[in-house]
Amino acid sequence: MTLPPGLEAARRHREERGWEVLADFIDLLRIPNVIGSTGDLRRNAEDLAERFRRREAVMEVVEGEGAGPVVIGELRCASPTATLGVYVHYDGQPVAPDEWTTDPFAAAIATAPWHEGGTTVDPPGPGDPIDPEWRIYARGASDDKTPFAAILAAVDALAEAGIERRIDLVFLFDGEEESGSPNLGRYMTELAPRLVADAWLLCDGPVHQSRLPQVAFGVRGYTGFELTVYGPDRELHSGHYGNWVPNPAQDLARLLAGCKDETGRVVIDGFYDDTLPVADTDRSAIAAMPPVEETLREELGFAAADTDDPHYVEALLRPTFNVRGLRAASVGREARNVIPAEATASVDIRLAAGDDPHRMLDRVETHLRNQGWHVLDREPTPEERRAHRRLARMVRDPGYRAVRVPMGSALAAELVAASRTASGQEVVALPTFGGSLPLYLFEDHLDAPVVILPIANHDNNQHAADENVRVANLWYGVDLWATLIGSDLGGLAKSR
Amino acid sequence: MTLPPGLEAARRHREERGWEVLADFIDLLRIPNVIGSTGDLRRNAEDLAERFRRREAVMEVVEGEGAGPVVIGELRCASPTATLGVYVHYDGQPVAPDEWTTDPFAAAIATAPWHEGGTTVDPPGPGDPIDPEWRIYARGASDDKTPFAAILAAVDALAEAGIERRIDLVFLFDGEEESGSPNLGRYMTELAPRLVADAWLLCDGPVHQSRLPQVAFGVRGYTGFELTVYGPDRELHSGHYGNWVPNPAQDLARLLAGCKDETGRVVIDGFYDDTLPVADTDRSAIAAMPPVEETLREELGFAAADTDDPHYVEALLRPTFNVRGLRAASVGREARNVIPAEATASVDIRLAAGDDPHRMLDRVETHLRNQGWHVLDREPTPEERRAHRRLARMVRDPGYRAVRVPMGSALAAELVAASRTASGQEVVALPTFGGSLPLYLFEDHLDAPVVILPIANHDNNQHAADENVRVANLWYGVDLWATLIGSDLGGLAKSR
Numbered sequence: 001m002t003l004p005p006g007l008e009a010a011r012r013h014r015e016e017r018g019w020e021v022l023a024d025f026i027d028l029l030r031i032p033n034v035i036g037s038t039g040d041l042r043r044n045a046e047d048l049a050e051r052f053r054r055r056e057a058v059m060e061v062v063e064g065e066g067a068g069p070v071v072i073g074e075l076r077c078a079s080p081t082a083t084l085g086v087y088v089h090y091d092g093q094p095v096a097p098d099e100w101t102t103d104p105f106a107a108a109i110a111t112a113p114w115h116e117g118g119t120t121v122d123p124p125g126p127g128d129p130i131d132p133e134w135r136i137y138a139r140g141a142s143d144d145k146t147p148f149a150a151i152l153a154a155v156d157a158l159a160e161a162g163i164e165r166r167i168d169l170v171f172l173f174d175g176e177e178e179s180g181s182p183n184l185g186r187y188m189t190e191l192a193p194r195l196v197a198d199a200w201l202l203c204d205g206p207v208h209q210s211r212l213p214q215v216a217f218g219v220r221g222y223t224g225f226e227l228t229v230y231g232p233d234r235e236l237h238s239g240h241y242g243n244w245v246p247n248p249a250q251d252l253a254r255l256l257a258g259c260k261d262e263t264g265r266v267v268i269d270g271f272y273d274d275t276l277p278v279a280d281t282d283r284s285a286i287a288a289m290p291p292v293e294e295t296l297r298e299e300l301g302f303a304a305a306d307t308d309d310p311h312y313v314e315a316l317l318r319p320t321f322n323v324r325g326l327r328a329a330s331v332g333r334e335a336r337n338v339i340p341a342e343a344t345a346s347v348d349i350r351l352a353a354g355d356d357p358h359r360m361l362d363r364v365e366t367h368l369r370n371q372g373w374h375v376l377d378r379e380p381t382p383e384e385r386r387a388h389r390r391l392a393r394m395v396r397d398p399g400y401r402a403v404r405v406p407m408g409s410a411l412a413a414e415l416v417a418a419s420r421t422a423s424g425q426e427v428v429a430l431p432t433f434g435g436s437l438p439l440y441l442f443e444d445h446l447d448a449p450v451v452i453l454p455i456a457n458h459d460n461n462q463h464a465a466d467e468n469v470r471v472a473n474l475w476y477g478v479d480l481w482a483t484l485i486g487s488d489l490g491g492l493a494k495s496r
Numbered sequence: 497m498t499l500p501p502g503l504e505a506a507r508r509h510r511e512e513r514g515w516e517v518l519a520d521f522i523d524l525l526r527i528p529n530v531i532g533s534t535g536d537l538r539r540n541a542e543d544l545a546e547r548f549r550r551r552e553a554v555m556e557v558v559e560g561e562g563a564g565p566v567v568i569g570e571l572r573c574a575s576p577t578a579t580l581g582v583y584v585h586y587d588g589q590p591v592a593p594d595e596w597t598t599d600p601f602a603a604a605i606a607t608a609p610w611h612e613g614g615t616t617v618d619p620p621g622p623g624d625p626i627d628p629e630w631r632i633y634a635r636g637a638s639d640d641k642t643p644f645a646a647i648l649a650a651v652d653a654l655a656e657a658g659i660e661r662r663i664d665l666v667f668l669f670d671g672e673e674e675s676g677s678p679n680l681g682r683y684m685t686e687l688a689p690r691l692v693a694d695a696w697l698l699c700d701g702p703v704h705q706s707r708l709p710q711v712a713f714g715v716r717g718y719t720g721f722e723l724t725v726y727g728p729d730r731e732l733h734s735g736h737y738g739n740w741v742p743n744p745a746q747d748l749a750r751l752l753a754g755c756k757d758e759t760g761r762v763v764i765d766g767f768y769d770d771t772l773p774v775a776d777t778d779r780s781a782i783a784a785m786p787p788v789e790e791t792l793r794e795e796l797g798f799a800a801a802d803t804d805d806p807h808y809v810e811a812l813l814r815p816t817f818n819v820r821g822l823r824a825a826s827v828g829r830e831a832r833n834v835i836p837a838e839a840t841a842s843v844d845i846r847l848a849a850g851d852d853p854h855r856m857l858d859r860v861e862t863h864l865r866n867q868g869w870h871v872l873d874r875e876p877t878p879e880e881r882r883a884h885r886r887l888a889r890m891v892r893d894p895g896y897r898a899v900r901v902p903m904g905s906a907l908a909a910e911l912v913a914a915s916r917t918a919s920g921q922e923v924v925a926l927p928t929f930g931g932s933l934p935l936y937l938f939e940d941h942l943d944a945p946v947v948i949l950p951i952a953n954h955d956n957n958q959h960a961a962d963e964n965v966r967v968a969n970l971w972y973g974v975d976l977w978a979t980l981i982g983s984d985l986g987g988l989a990k991s992r
Contacts, residue, residue, distance in 0.1 A: 220735055226827060233797025239716055239931035242816035242846050243760070246802040249819035249841070250756055257753035260746055264739065301729025301878055303885040306742040320738035323745035325831045326839060328822035331722060335821045335842040343822060345745075346831040350738050382797055389800040435735035 005163050006154075006486020007422055010479045013157035019124040021478065022109070022136070022471070024051075025149040026123060029107035029138035033092040033145075035178045038068070044090045045069040048148060048173055055155045057171070062191065067183035071173035072191055075155070077165040081488035085170045085197030085448060088147045089177035089204065092140040092467075099465035100137075107138040113459070114466060132472035141469040142456035144177070147203035150455055150477025157482050167485045170197045177204075181438065188445035198492050199411050200442045205454040206462070208428040210290045213419045213476060216452035217412055218404030218432035219439050220316060221351030223360050224324075228344045228393040229255065229373075233385055235329060235338040245339050246389065249328035252343040255392075258371065259321055259364075264306040266321045268367040276354035278317050281407035282431045286311045289428055316434045319360065320350040350436065353404035361396050368392060403439035405449045407431055414489045415451055422479040455480070501659050502650075502982020503918055506975045509653035515620040517974065518605070518632070518967070520547075521645040522619060525603035525634035529588040529641075531674045534564065540586045541565040544644060544669055551651045553667070558687065563679035567669035568687055571651070573661035577984035581666045581693030581944060584643045585673030585700065588636040588963075595961035596633075603634040609955070610962060628968035637965040638952035640673070643699035646951055646973025653978050663981045666693045673700075677934065684941035694988050695907050696938045701950040702958070704924040706786045709915045709972060712948035713908055714900035714928035715935050716812060717847030719856050720820075724840045724889045725751065725869075729881055731825060731834040741835050742885065745824035748839040751888075754867065755817055755860075760802040762817045764863040772850035774813050777903035778927045782807045785924055812930045815856065816846040846932065849900035857892050864888060899935035901945045903927055910985045911947055918975040951976070 003011075014021065031047055032040045042061075049059035049071050059073035068091070095104040102108040102120070110118035113135055124130050151169075158165055172188075172195055174181055188195065208214040231248035232241070260266050293312055297305070307315045328343035330336060349360055368375050374388035377395065384391060405412055407429065419427045433452065442450040455477035456462075457470040499507075510517065527543055528536045538557075545555035545567050555569035564587070591600040598604040598616070606614035609631055620626050647665075654661055668684075668691055670677055684691065704710040727744035728737070756762050789808050793801070803811045824839035826832060845856055864871050870884035873891065880887060901908055903925065915923045929948065938946040951973035952958075953966040 222735075222833075224833075226831070231798060236796060237931060238816065238818045238820055238844050239718075239846055239929070241796075241808075241930065242818045242844075243811035243814055244801050244803055244805070244808040245796060245798060246760075246800070247819055249822045250752060252822070253749040253752035253819065254756075254758070256746060256749035260750075262750070264742075298882065300732060300737075300741060301881045302727060302741060303882055303887070304742070305740050307740055309740070312737075312740040315739035318739055320734065322734045322738045322833075322835060323743055323749065324734060324825055324834055324836065325827040326745045326748070326822045326824035326836075327827045329820055329842075331821040331823045331840045331842040335722070337718075337720075337818075337844045338820055339818060340820070340822075344827045346825075346827040348734050348738075348833045350735055385797045386794065386799055389798075391799070433735070434737065435733065 004421060004483055004487060005161070006158055006482040007479055009161035009163055009486070010154055010157040010482030013153060013160060014475055014478055018130050019126055019128060021149060021153045022130070023123055024152065025474070026107040026136065028145055028148060029136065029141055030105050032105045033090055033140050034094050035091050041068055041091055041175045045071050045173070045175060048090060049073065051148070051152055052171065055152065059171070062187065064183060064187060064190070067186070068175040070175060070187050071171065072194055073171040075169040077168060080168040081166050082492040083168040083170055083197045084484070085172065085195060085200035085446065086151065087172050087174065087200055087202045089144045089174040090140070091175045091178050092143065093178050093463045095139050096465060101466055102137055104139040107136055107141070110135045110137060113468070130471060132475060134471040135468040136471065137466055137468045139467055141467050142206070142460035143462045143467065144204045146455045146469050146474055146477055149474060151481050153478040154481035154485060157478065158486055163486055165485045166488045169485065170195055184438070185441050185445060188441055192445055195446050197446070197448050200446065200448050200450040201453045202437070202439065202450055203453050203455065205452055206456045206458040206460055207454050207473065208290070209292065209458045211457070212290065212425055212428050213423045214428040214430055214454055215415050215419055216430040216433045216454070217407055218353060219402060219437045219452070220432060220434060221355060221357060221402035222348065222399035222436040223351060223357035224346070224348040224397045224399060225361055225364065226344060226346045226395045228342050230342050230380060230385055230391045231339055232341055233382060235341050238337045238339050241339055247339050248343040249340050251390070252328065252345055255368070255371070256323060256345055259367070268363055270363045272318060274354045274356060274359065275318060275352045276404070278314065279407065282317065285407050285429045285431055286313050289313060313431065316432050317352050319352050319355050322348050322350070324348050350434070351402045353402045355402060357398050357401060361398065365394060368394070400438050400440050402432070403443060403450060404432060405451055410490060410492060411449060411451065414492055415453065418483045418487065419480055422483040423476055500917060500979055500982060501657070502654055502978040503975055505657035505659055505982070506650055506653040506978030509649065509656060510971055510974055514626050515622055515624060517645060517649045518626070519619055520648065521970070522603040522632065524641055524644060525632065525637055526601050528601045529586055529636050530590050531587050537564055537587055537671045541567050541669070541671060544586060545569065547644070547648055548667065551648065555667070558683065560679060560683060560686070563682070564671040566671060566683050567667065568690055569667040571665040573664060575662070576664040577662050578988040579664040579666055579693045580980070581668065581691060581696035581942065582647065583668050583670065583696055583698045585640045585670040586636070587671045587674050588639065589674050589959045591635050592961060597962055598633055600635040603632055603637070606631045606633060609964070626967060628971055630967040631964040632967065633962055633964045635963055637963050638702070638956035639958045639963065640700045642951050642965050642970055642973055645970060647977050649974040650977035650981060653974065654982055659982055661981045662984045665981065666691055680934070681937050681941060684937055688941055691942050693942070693944050696942065696944050696946040697949045698933070698935065698946055699949050699951065701948055702952045702954040702956055703950050703969065704786070705788060705954045707953070708786065708921055708924050709919045710924040710926055710950055711911050711915055712926040712929045712950070713903055714849060715898060715933045715948070716928060716930060717851060717853060717898035718844065718895035718932035719847060719853035720842070720844040720893045720895060721857055721860065722840060722842045722891045724838050726838050726876060726881055726887045727835055728837055729878060731837050734833045734835050737835055743835050744839040745836050747886070748824065748841055751864070751867070752819060752841055755863070764817070764859055766859050768814060770850045770852060770855065771814060771848045772900070774810065775903065778813065781903050781925045781927055782809050785809060809927065812928050813848050815848050815851050818844050818846070820844050846930070847898045849898045851898060853894045853897060857894065861890060864890070896934050896936050898928070899939060899946060900928060901947055906986060906988060907945060907947065910988055911949065914979045914983065915976055918979040919972055
């Protein structure tokens, strides 16, 4: 099989100038990037802008009123066949240096993970061998500065080989992702004319646990509510009043039990009505994934799944109803013989494609009303407590919808093919991540599909001490990006 | 209607020497009696023994190894018709003097409750009028030193009037009641030959909220358990694993909902099988009680009872299944999007007469097993977590059984009649208190029925700041005890 020229160029570049790619990356990692440290984050933004400018990109650091800086830019080519948007974030989670083996911003190179006996090696120079199993330790090494290094090296590789790029790139580098990107929607609205792309790639997250490359074509949405049901207006002596005064903990148990049947299926009317059906292309993708169910079950220490789906990813294509917390009076040493005055459940609902957060919460509320519950969105008054035997307070956390790109789309096919070509391996094409990310912002503000294209190893200690990236994963990133920008992506622009 | 001579003597004594009764009582209240203060409690014990010795009782302070002192004794008469055991406790709950209007051991007299504008009055001297609405404020004033004052004054009244007592009294004064009487059973076993009586009177607690006198012919028993059900072996991300990994909070809700139906009836097999049926005499007693349901419901702030019983006391004659606490992960501001690793319910079961605590817990456990739960009495091992989809830990708190004296018994009839005579009012004859007290000790160790004979007003601030007794209630106690010990109690001894 002939390799695409872009990929060949990337491999040659890595072999000849890999030491330089690492050196540049280490320089970037040495700029501290902890959330909230405004000065450091500005330095990251300026440094990144400058790096891309040196590759002839047009870059700008934009800082809105009361918001952290974003970096936007574009790297055009002579005859583009498509435009890809590239979203990466440069901020990192806080660090507790005492818990790290080396300084979080030293960007030490280790021969292997520390806990597997890795030892420090000096950054390589020209001609020095580079072991792909090396790890680079730094906050941001995997979450989420790797894509910067990969894209920059890929651009260099093609330039060096004299290969013309075929894809325009538009950049959006976030400095507030670890704070929940509170200003991202605003930035997108304001900057939309400069962020036009055929598709956006969210370059974050890890590849598959099997070390196979992974591309994810969706995320679950999120909504939820906290529900408090009421008994007497104070805790009562269970001896004096037990059997006579209603117990809100018992009421809450019945209420929750009435939301889901024994097979794990939610019985709230209409709960699954809006969910997009699982497509044949989804099923094929899922069937092609390496089986992890039995290993996961062992590792997570439980006896049997809550569903009959043979592949756990199938369960992610339906909305959930998850009791994330329960509370009534006290248990354990603090338990007292009382009838609790109230009982609370906190519920999160992961949304599948098609589900609307508000409509979902409406359905829950209707379900409660149909069962005779008087539902408020605030604390009840004493009069209301005396008037309604079934009285509940529902506090909504609306959240946001899921996002999916069809597995059968040209975009999905092109990205999976590029990943397969670049890695020479099978690719895990994930119909959706289980987790939630506000990818709807890309659809709403930038009117473009968005796909998650991870590079980092799964064992990267993201958010924790000793965050690291495996060099082989960085190399995969370089190869992938060179493959992408050196190809025409099958005329992606026309497929929109 | 002619008054019994004992009662006439008591009234005369109160009129002529009421000031002295109060002065003596105040002296007793001025001896601090906070639980754990060994020296103070010994002073109380010695003082009480001495007071009864002055009335020709034979008294002894007994102090077992590692236990607080009890006072035992006997006050015999020439030709007794029966023997009554008298249980009173002299210890009191801790005090927070800052929260009290007057020093907790000053035993101040007020013209009315402080919060109704009461003001201090000096202790009365000979000939001074005494308002029965006065309150005496002190720790122990109502819980539980009033019976001492009442019995001593009753004995004096009969002696002064030259009336022969007809009842032998046997005393057991506890100094550890507020600590749960940990040594009472031991003392009873050791001292049983000196504590022989036809019936015991537990002289504690308040009369009815309507201010009518009250006699209670039982207490509920108590048992309970804490149940933890297990999910994955750590909290899991609800996005990654929701719909696939079982949620123990949902499981617990279903489990609890399956223990009780919508009408509040427990559906655990055999739950009500051992409970003694409600007798006609119970029903008559309940029907004769002043209706309090509507007032209580308003005061406690709930909409409707959990039962169809028209009288709430009827609900106390069945065992309860009360979820006193619930806990899984977190709610409110600490709530996280997780599948909890475990969920816990703390349940207390109040027992009615006939119920056996151990058998009750066995039934709960059998119910769980029948529903497919694997029940342990300890933390599960990782292997057990992987082996059993329904896995629970049940920690038993066995407690003790209920105690009842039949409402139709001679003892019940005599005590209600004496109370009615002494007060000149209707008497609330309560088939059982809702709360639990270890009265089984009297049955097991002293082989005698036990009845609760309260004197104190219901608004006595028991256990709290500004504990008090209403003088009218003390006077009722004097009259009641003079009536009792001056009568032959209808040949109670023979009725055993």
